[in-house]
Amino acid sequence: MAKASASVVIHKPVQEVFEYTASPVNGSAFIPNLNENSNIQPEQAGVGQTFDWRFNMAGVDLRGKAEVTEYDAPHRAKIVSTGDSNSTWVYSFQEEDGGTKVALDVEYEIADSAVKKLADKLVVEQLNQRSAEQSLENLKTILES
Amino acid sequence: MIFIYILLSLLILLLSAHLLVLPLSKKRPIFIKGFEGSFFLLILVGVVAFFIHPSLYLLAIIVGVFTYFTKSWLVYGVSSENIDRALARAILASRTTSMKVKNGYEIDNSMSVKITNLGTRICYIQYKNKTYSKKSELTKEIFRKFVQNYFI
Numbered sequence: 001m002a003k004a005s006a007s008v009v010i011h012k013p014v015q016e017v018f019e020y021t022a023s024p025v026n027g028s029a030f031i032p033n034l035n036e037n038s039n040i041q042p043e044q045a046g047v048g049q050t051f052d053w054r055f056n057m058a059g060v061d062l063r064g065k066a067e068v069t070e071y072d073a074p075h076r077a078k079i080v081s082t083g084d085s086n087s088t089w090v091y092s093f094q095e096e097d098g099g100t101k102v103a104l105d106v107e108y109e110i111a112d113s114a115v116k117k118l119a120d121k122l123v124v125e126q127l128n129q130r131s132a133e134q135s136l137e138n139l140k141t142i143l144e145s
Numbered sequence: 146m147i148f149i150y151i152l153l154s155l156l157i158l159l160l161s162a163h164l165l166v167l168p169l170s171k172k173r174p175i176f177i178k179g180f181e182g183s184f185f186l187l188i189l190v191g192v193v194a195f196f197i198h199p200s201l202y203l204l205a206i207i208v209g210v211f212t213y214f215t216k217s218w219l220v221y222g223v224s225s226e227n228i229d230r231a232l233a234r235a236i237l238a239s240r241t242t243s244m245k246v247k248n249g250y251e252i253d254n255s256m257s258v259k260i261t262n263l264g265t266r267i268c269y270i271q272y273k274n275k276t277y278s279k280k281s282e283l284t285k286e287i288f289r290k291f292v293q294n295y296f297i
Contacts, residue, residue, distance in 0.1 A: 028287070036290070142239050
């Protein structure tokens with residue numbers, strides 16, 4: 001499995017940062033390559049919440065389903081996705097310097113059918129690392145200003 | 146000269162495939178925006194000028210430069226109501242401040258967005274920056290995603 005990780009300090013209370021980040025409704029707002037999360041059920045965030053996702057990786061549309069498997073507010077949330085890419089997204093939240101340190105760790109593997117469409121695995125890994133970093137930068141922009 | 150026309154034809158085929166055929170094959174809206182959109186319009190009108198009248202070359206340059214420098218988008222396939230809705234959702238998702246103005250919004254006190262319905266599901270969207278703001282640029286990007294998520 002390939003990995004991507006990033007962290008950032010957001011100068012906002014941990015509860016507020018957790019609630020925004022862990023909700024699949026907001027995913028496409030701060031994750032650059034995530035086109036949409038749809039069919040989110042139930043509306044209330046928490047363990048067992050499921051949704052359909054559509055991700056654009058190097059110009060290729062990947063799709064699948066996901067489930068929130070951990071929702072330990074306001075410290076940790078885990079989302080497991082299956083489909084064209086099987087991945088695990090872990091968000092960790094820690095109070096730091098009056099703000100919140102958010103860490104994102106993603107483990108993923110892309111299904112064979114989807115890999116065939118992608119030109120270079122190494123480029124994809126670099127794009128995903130950049131995407132993880134950009135996601136947290138976007139989160140900071142949204143929540144702080 | 147012939148070589149240039151062959152090259153331009155190939156370019157327009159490639160850009161048409163990328164900007165028109167690809168989204169239409171997925172039943173998603175067409176976006177003409179940014180450098181590639183402006184360049185596409187420039188070449189398209191340029192090819193028309195070749196067949197109709199050389200004076201249209203000037204029009205090609207004006208259309209291309211106008212689209213690029215006014216940071217406008219041409220969107221085909223989504224009703225103006227849905228585009229309005231996508232902008233309102235993008236503003237909400239990015240938690241930005243906004244003020245309703247005629248035909249659009251002013252977001253984060255730094256960027257105005259005006260939506261003009263050109264009919265037959267074609268909209269012209271124009272952005273004007275007062276100052277640079279990361280948040281308004283992010284809102285614009287979220288807005289693009291939300292519009293592109295609609296099916297034609």
